Structure formats: C-alpha cells, structure tokens
Amino acid sequence: AAVVRGLALAALLVLSPAGAARQTRRPNVVLILTDDQDVCLGGMTPLKKTNALIAQMGITFLNAYVPSALCCPSRASILTGKYPHNHHVVNNTLEGNCSSRLWQKIQEPYTFPALLKTMCGYQTFFAGKYLNEYGAEDAGGVGHVPPGWSFWYALEKNSKYYNYTLSVNGKARRHGENYSVDYLTDVLANMSLDFLEYKSNFEPFFMMISTPAPHSPWTAAPQYTKSFQNVSAPRNSNFNIHGKNKHWLIRQAKTPMTNSSIQFLDDAYRKRWQTLLSVDDLIEKLVKKLEVNGELDNTYIFYTSDNGFHTGQFSLPIDKRQLYEFDIKVPLLVRGPGIKPNQTNKMLVANIDLGPTILDIAGYDLNKTQMDGMSLLPLLRGDKNVTWRSDFLVEYQGEGYNGSDPTCPGLGPGVTHCFPDCVCEDSYNNTYACVRTLSASWDLQYCEFDDREVFVEVYNLTADPHQINNIAKTIDQEILEKMNYRLMMLQSCSGATCRTPGVFDPGYRFDPRLMFSDHGVRARRFSTQSL
Numbered sequence: 001a002a003v004v005r006g007l008a009l010a011a012l013l014v015l016s017p018a019g020a021a022r023q024t025r026r027p028n029v030v031l032i033l034t035d036d037q038d039v040c041l042g043g044m045t046p047l048k049k050t051n052a053l054i055a056q057m058g059i060t061f062l063n064a065y066v067p068s069a070l071c072c073p074s075r076a077s078i079l080t081g082k083y084p085h086n087h088h089v090v091n092n093t094l095e096g097n098c099s100s101r102l103w104q105k106i107q108e109p110y111t112f113p114a115l116l117k118t119m120c121g122y123q124t125f126f127a128g129k130y131l132n133e134y135g136a137e138d139a140g141g142v143g144h145v146p147p148g149w150s151f152w153y154a155l156e157k158n159s160k161y162y163n164y165t166l167s168v169n170g171k172a173r174r175h176g177e178n179y180s181v182d183y184l185t186d187v188l189a190n191m192s193l194d195f196l197e198y199k200s201n202f203e204p205f206f207m208m209i210s211t212p213a214p215h216s217p218w219t220a221a222p223q224y225t226k227s228f229q230n231v232s233a234p235r236n237s238n239f240n241i242h243g244k245n246k247h248w249l250i251r252q253a254k255t256p257m258t259n260s261s262i263q264f265l266d267d268a269y270r271k272r273w274q275t276l277l278s279v280d281d282l283i284e285k286l287v288k289k290l291e292v293n294g295e296l297d298n299t300y301i302f303y304t305s306d307n308g309f310h311t312g313q314f315s316l317p318i319d320k321r322q323l324y325e326f327d328i329k330v331p332l333l334v335r336g337p338g339i340k341p342n343q344t345n346k347m348l349v350a351n352i353d354l355g356p357t358i359l360d361i362a363g364y365d366l367n368k369t370q371m372d373g374m375s376l377l378p379l380l381r382g383d384k385n386v387t388w389r390s391d392f393l394v395e396y397q398g399e400g401y402n403g404s405d406p407t408c409p410g411l412g413p414g415v416t417h418c419f420p421d422c423v424c425e426d427s428y429n430n431t432y433a434c435v436r437t438l439s440a441s442w443d444l445q446y447c448e449f450d451d452r453e454v455f456v457e458v459y460n461l462t463a464d465p466h467q468i469n470n471i472a473k474t475i476d477q478e479i480l481e482k483m484n485y486r487l488m489m490l491q492s493c494s495g496a497t498c499r500t501p502g503v504f505d506p507g508y509r510f511d512p513r514l515m516f517s518d519h520g521v522r523a524r525r526f527s528t529q530s531l
Contacts, residue, residue, distance in 0.1 A: 026120075026204045027337055028299040029358050030286065033078070033208065034279060035071065035129060035159050035215035036272075037305035039064075040326040041234050043214070046227075046273040049284045050333070054303050058335030059343040059380060063438055065350050066307050068396050069320045069327035071158075072098035072132045074306040074351060079111040081355030081371030083393055086494055090397040092132040092158075094139060099131040101139050104146070110370070112355035114148030116206050120362040123203045125195045127153040127188045128210030135167060142167035153191050159212035160184065161219035161275070179222055184212050185278040186221070189285050196289050206358065211282070213275035214309075220274035227277060233269040233311040238466040243314035245470040247455050249430050250322070253315035253423045261421060265311045265318050272309075300336030300361060300380075302354065319417060319425040321396060323434050323447050323457070324467050328394055338381050345379055348438040350392050372498040390439040391502035393490040394447075400428030435487050439504040446483035458483075479503075482510050 037043045044051065066074045068084045076082075076089035076098075087107050090096045097103050108114065116122040126149050135142040135156030142165060145152045156165040161184050162177040175182040192209055199205055220227070233239070240257050243250035283303070290296040307320045308327045320327045332349065335341075352373030356366050360375035378386045400414040408415070408422035417425035434447035443462045449455040456472040458480070464471075472480070482503045490498065501507035 025298065026363060027361050028205045028295060029302070029361055030207045030209070030299060031302045031354065031358070032283065033210045034276070034305045035210070035212055036307060036309050036320060037214055037276070037331060038308040038326055039331040040308060040329055041311060043309070044331050046276045047280045049280045050303060053283055053287045054301055054333040054335050057341050058333065058339045059345055061332040061345050061347070061349050063346055063348050064304065064330050064332035065328050065348070065392065065394070065436060066330055067350055067352060067392065067394055069307040069322065070396065071306050072096070075131055076103070076107070078306070078351045078354050079113070080107055081112060081352050081369065081373045083352060083372050083493070083498065084395050085491060086372060091399050093399070094133050094136055096397070099133040099136065099139055104139065104144065108146045111146070111148060112359050113206060113208065115359060115364060115369070116362055117148045117150065120364055121203055122362060123150045123200055123205045124148060125151040125192070125205065125207045126210070127191045128155055129159050129212060130154045130210065132158050135165070142172045143170045145170045151195060155184070155212070159215035161212055161217070183221055183278070185275070185282060189282040192282070192286055193289050196293060204362070209282070211279050213279050214272035216268075218268060218271035218275055220271060221278045224274045224277045228270050228273045231270050231273060232266040236466060238313045238468055240312050240315055241468070246314070246457060247430070247432070247449055249424065249427050250314050250316070254421055255315040257312065257315050257317070258421055261317050261419070262312065268318050269311050298337060300334065303331065303333040304351065304354070305330040315423070316425060317419050317423060321426055321430070323394060323396070323432055323445070325461070328436070334376075334380060336380070340382060347379055347388050348390065348392060348436070349376060370495050372493065372495060374499060389499060389502065390505050391435050391437040391486065393493070393498070394434040394436055395491065396430070396432055398428050398430030399426050433487055433491055435483055435490060437502055437504065439502065442504050446487065448484070448487060485510060
C-alpha cells in the first residue's frame, strides 16, 4: 500500500502544466535484466512465456555479449555504454569501484537513465538489484539515490530472495521471509504494475527491472520447488574435462570432478531454472498490463542478463568471470514498434549498445555522449546495408586475497572463490583481455593474460565451438600480430575509436612498425591506481 501511495503521489506531481507541456508520443522502454543467466547452457529454456511474448513478437540476437563476465563491471557497462577500462568498475568490491563514491561522482551523472530523465523528459523507474555494493555505508548507504531516477526501489547489495533491504526512494524498507509479501521477484513485479497504474500519462517512461534470478542462493517460489526434477546440467563436450593448454587457473581444476561436485552443480542448475519461472510470470504480468493500458504497441521491451554462467565446463563447478562463451554470451530479446515478429539477428552486439540504443529511441543525439557502444536501432528496424562491428573487447581484472584462502591454505596467496575440494574460480592474475571477432570469414577469440607468462589463448569457434583447443601456437603468425595490435587499440579506445574496423574488415589498416618488438604486449591492467 505504501508503494502505491508513493507512486500515486509522485504521479500527481508530474501531472503539472510543465509535465503536460512535454506530452509526446515518443516510445516507452522497458529493460528486464536478470542476474547470471546463461544462454549457451539452456538458460532460456524455462522461459516459455517470455519466449512467446518477447522473442516470438520481436527479435532474438544470437550473438549478444558482455565486455566483462561479472555482475558489477557488466552492469556499469549497461548504465554507461562504456567498456570497463573507461568506467573503471573492475570487480564487485568498493575498492574495485563498484558503487563507490568515485563511481557516484564521475559516472552516475552521465548514465543513460540520467540523460533520459534530464535531457529527454522521461519518467524513470528502477526496481531490483543495482550494483553489488549499492547501499554500503562507506558510499552513502541506501539513502543514496543515483541521479536520473524518478522512482527508486533498489536492493541493498547482492541478490537475495528473502530477508533483504530495499531503498525506497532513499528510505530503508526491510523485508522478511513471508512469500506472499517478501519474495523479491514477485515484489518487483508488483511494484512495476503499480508504477504502470499510477505513472503520468503525459510523459514517456523508462523502466529497468533487475531480478535476483537466477543468481544464488537460488531460492525458488514455493509453487516451483518441485519443477524440473529430472533436469541436470548439460553434458556437452567441454563438461568435466581437463582444460589443457589453458591458463593455469583453468588447468588447476580437478578432473574428473567428484560425484559430490557434480551433484552440487546439477542441483544448482535445476534451482536456477526454478527461480526463472517467477521471472517468466513477471514478464507475463508486465506485458498484460501494458496491453490493458493501451501502451504495448508503443513500448520497446528488452530482455537480457548481466553475464553468463558455467556448470562443470573444464571441470570448474559453478561461477562466471571466465573468458569463454558460456560466461560472456547472454540472451538478448527485443520487441517494440517497427520490429517484425519472430526474427533472429547474427550481428555481434554487446551490452554497451543498450544505452546508446535506448537514447536513440528517445531521440537523443548520440554524438553528445562519450559512449563506446552503438545503437541497435537500425538492426531493430531491419535497415538494409548497415555497417556494423566485427569485433569487440572483453576485459577482466582477477580478484584475489593477499592471504591464503581459508578453504585451501595449501594453495598459497592470490586465489579466491575456492570450493571444498580446492578448485578455485578466480585469482589476482586471472586478469585478461580479449578480442572477440565475428566476421564473414572468421569466428575467432584472441586473449592475453596479465601474468608472468603473458599467456595467450586463441580459439577458432567455427571448428571448435566449445573452445577446447587453444591454437595460439599453431595459428598463422600474421593473424596473431594483427590480433595483438587490435587488442592494444581496443584497450585504449574511447567513444568512436572503439568502433573502428576490425582485423578482418575491408577498412582495417595494420602497421607492423607499431608492434612491440618482442610481440609480448601485456594486457593493460586497469587497476584502481588509475581511477
């Protein structure tokens, strides 16, 4: 009831002559962001309603990626339209700039929702998980409401389903463990429906709904706890095998995995699907409400995730943050005005494109931004002869403790996210940068690690879609040199320079004289010292 009253009061405020003066038929936009939802391992399978209401009514991007396979850096890329080396959020900690005061000062005023509200006259609504350290006392607590949001219902810290705190326009509201009033995915659905009921009808709106599902702790709604009892994690060709010829962190995983590890990841996989059924319900309620309001035909709906996930690939139990397809590839579905139904698109797109796309929909001049991404609007409309990218940058700075992980003291310092059998998912030198290329002639990934080896991994995904064979030592030397140079260029790019022709594009220019003489360029580490 308090949510309804708050929304109703705010709606009365925007029904002023100033608001009426901005009456427009510009499209509305809804962005649904899930947490840790893969696309490579069947993550979209449980979402039957979402498939029917968004994918079949619009377009599915088959090659949608994130520039960093971790929650906070990826979400910062969505909000800013920038690569991590430009927004400087490098991991999920305050020290890594996740929702830090520096982020709040330098990046938040220029996010695309801030521009939508201040420059385009949109009413804006946020509900759910924002950034992993949002609400930290050292960064303003839940009293901090980022610029650009008319209505703010943000989760304190990381994903939960019960026993959490929301910032309701800067005021803390505690929730318990009563399903009917506290289950977070359903709470987000109800808040969203309230907004649509009580918002102003004189301004276009933008909604961002950020669900906890399918992130751990994988708490399903009671009616779904028995679903998918016979489902287990996919046993594809890179499941439970040794990651030979890969970075040492992958090689250290124990193969074959123990029966208990396999049972754990199968249970996690099943529970992840169960949590997504409530997201499916949310989508159905949202679309029906838009239809009842007569607003569906003038509303773009985007559905995506902040990163992928793995369950047993290369014998890593469960996590994200690695450079492989299962972690960096995400679902991206869009429906809306001018989008023909039941389409697929194979262009290489990234979550840095979401901000430019939504601003473009709102009519904002993208030349006024410093965003690295590109507007998807020409692809959504089905424009012919669109010039598009053939590559993009993936970058990650590994997390590791100065001390030993208490779970596995024998491994020494530097590792983190370790399982009981001492398989670790991250380390301080799991720091890498990649060029992911998808052109008419090549489906290629080239990666360099910032470690003593300057370890290189290269995959030809046409011949090896599951990235089992590292061909760094056998691929043509000229291609290696060009990819190394392209990686250097992308790691220092900003704005338009991030959109220059890739190695296999007709307009690409390569000057070997610019190469480092030892062909050993270290992946540039974007440490907090440079913030």
